[in-house]
Amino acid sequence: MNKFLLFLAIIFFGLCSCSQKENQSVKLELDISKNEKRKFTLPDSEIFPIKSNHTNKEYDIYVKLPKGHGKTDKKYPILVLTDAGYAFPLVSSIYRRLKFSKNINEIIIVGISYAKGEHFGISRTRDYTPTYSPNESNGYSKEARLSSGQADSFIMFMKNELIPYLDSNYSLDMNKKVFAGHSLGGLLANYIVLSYPETFDYYISGSPSFWYHNKSIFKIEEEFHRNNTDLKTNLFMGIGALEDIEGGHQMVSDMKDFENKLINRNYKSLNLQSMVFPNENHQTVYPTFITKGMLWAFKKE
Numbered sequence: 664m665n666k667f668l669l670f671l672a673i674i675f676f677g678l679c680s681c682s683q684k685e686n687q688s689v690k691l692e693l694d695i696s697k698n699e700k701r702k703f704t705l706p707d708s709e710i711f712p713i714k715s716n717h718t719n720k721e722y723d724i725y726v727k728l729p730k731g732h733g734k735t736d737k738k739y740p741i742l743v744l745t746d747a748g749y750a751f752p753l754v755s756s757i758y759r760r761l762k763f764s765k766n767i768n769e770i771i772i773v774g775i776s777y778a779k780g781e782h783f784g785i786s787r788t789r790d791y792t793p794t795y796s797p798n799e800s801n802g803y804s805k806e807a808r809l810s811s812g813q814a815d816s817f818i819m820f821m822k823n824e825l826i827p828y829l830d831s832n833y834s835l836d837m838n839k840k841v842f843a844g845h846s847l848g849g850l851l852a853n854y855i856v857l858s859y860p861e862t863f864d865y866y867i868s869g870s871p872s873f874w875y876h877n878k879s880i881f882k883i884e885e886e887f888h889r890n891n892t893d894l895k896t897n898l899f900m901g902i903g904a905l906e907d908i909e910g911g912h913q914m915v916s917d918m919k920d921f922e923n924k925l926i927n928r929n930y931k932s933l934n935l936q937s938m939v940f941p942n943e944n945h946q947t948v949y950p951t952f953i954t955k956g957m958l959w960a961f962k963k964e
Contacts, residue, residue, distance in 0.1 A: 705755055707732075712779070713828065715820040718790065718813070720781070724825070725751040725774035727758075732771070732834060740770045740839035740961060741829065743821065743863070745791065745848035747774025750949075754843075757954055767961045770841075771833060775825070785810050790817035791847040793854040793883060796876035801912075811876075814854055822862045838864065841960045845869035845949050849900075853880060853921070857887045860896040867956030868900045870945055873917035881921070888928055895932035898925075899959045901952035903943030915939060 707728050714721045725747045729739055742758075744750040751774030761767040777786035784803025788811045795812030802808035821842075829835055842863040844852045849871030856866050857880075873880050887894075900922065906914040922937050936959060940951045 705752060708755070713825065715816075715824055717816045717819040717824065718778070720778035720786075720790075722778060723747070723776040725772075725776070726829075726833070727751070727755050727772040728833070729769040729771065731769075736834075738834050738836040740768065740836050740841065742770050742772050742841045742843060742957070742960075743825075744772065744774040745844040745851065746787075747776045750774055750843075750845070750953075753950065754953055754957075757950065758957065761954070761957060765963065767957060768963055770961055771829075771835065773825075773829065775821075782807070787847050789813045791844070791851040792875060793850070793858070794876045794879045796879075799876060801874070814851055815858070817851075818855055818859055818862060822859060826862075839961075841865040841867065843867035843869070843953060843956060845952070846945065847872050847875070850875055850880060853898075853900075854883065856894070856896055856898055857883050860894060863896075865897040865960040866899065867953065867960060868898065869952040869956070870902045870906060870914060870948055871900065871918060871921075872912075872914070873921055874912045874914065878917065881924070884921070884924055892930075893932050894925070894928070894930040897934040897960070898936070899956045900935075900937040901948070901955055902937075902939055903945060903948035903951075904939050904941050905944040906948070914945070 705727060707730060709726050710723050712721055713724055731737065732739065742754070744754060751772065755772055758767065758770065758772060762769065777783045778790070782803070784807045788803060788807040791814060792811045793814045796802070797808050797811065799808050799811065802811070826840065830837060840863045842852055842855065842865070846869070849868040850873065852866045852868035853871050855862055900918055902915055902918050904915065906912075907916055918937065922935065925933060925935055938952075938955055940948055943951055
């Protein structure tokens, strides 16, 4: 009987001990939850708005600076990104890893937001497409399609307003300006190469949407060739191997066709490279293409 009572006492005190620990755990969690929450920010980064006279739109400009920026007379190459809300934090993180491993030179990263107060589909379609395509079957919306084909104004914004402002306020190496875009942003990169190649020194084009407006970019290339015997620029194109879709866009094939067009032109001053990344599709390829593109453009000698 005494042994039985002793056994019950052990169980009772054990349960009390567990309950006490559980209460302590809850109290600890409650204490932690009362701590003030802080907003996450990217180190050495800042944002400012800029109103363009060319597009008549306002954009937020994201800037990430090297730690030593402004402390010496050193000038830094610049990487300008479309789709800043997605691309800027991702590319900033990739850059940090590449710089830590000493595979890349220090750079200034700049991201351009979509037009403020506007649906991203309208902003992308208007600013990133070179030709007006009101009946585009793959458009975001009717309003977006009706806004299409205003890439020239967006390019003039970058060339005449954004880059001069950055040059006046930051330590830029104006001989190493790099532009990167994906999808419609990749189409824009290729269009700048054919229309205003002097705007940037290097172009990184990811999964370019050459299908847009019945592949009008190929007609633009043909017109460029009729009027030019050389193309002085550096172009890197990258795409996922899974971006040829059965019954849909053949984006890999389109990119290779565009590359072959440029190769067959025999432009002496064109530095051209392309890569097709295995097991990547349109949604997954961005980190891979931008990593390879940055190594191509900014790799330490």
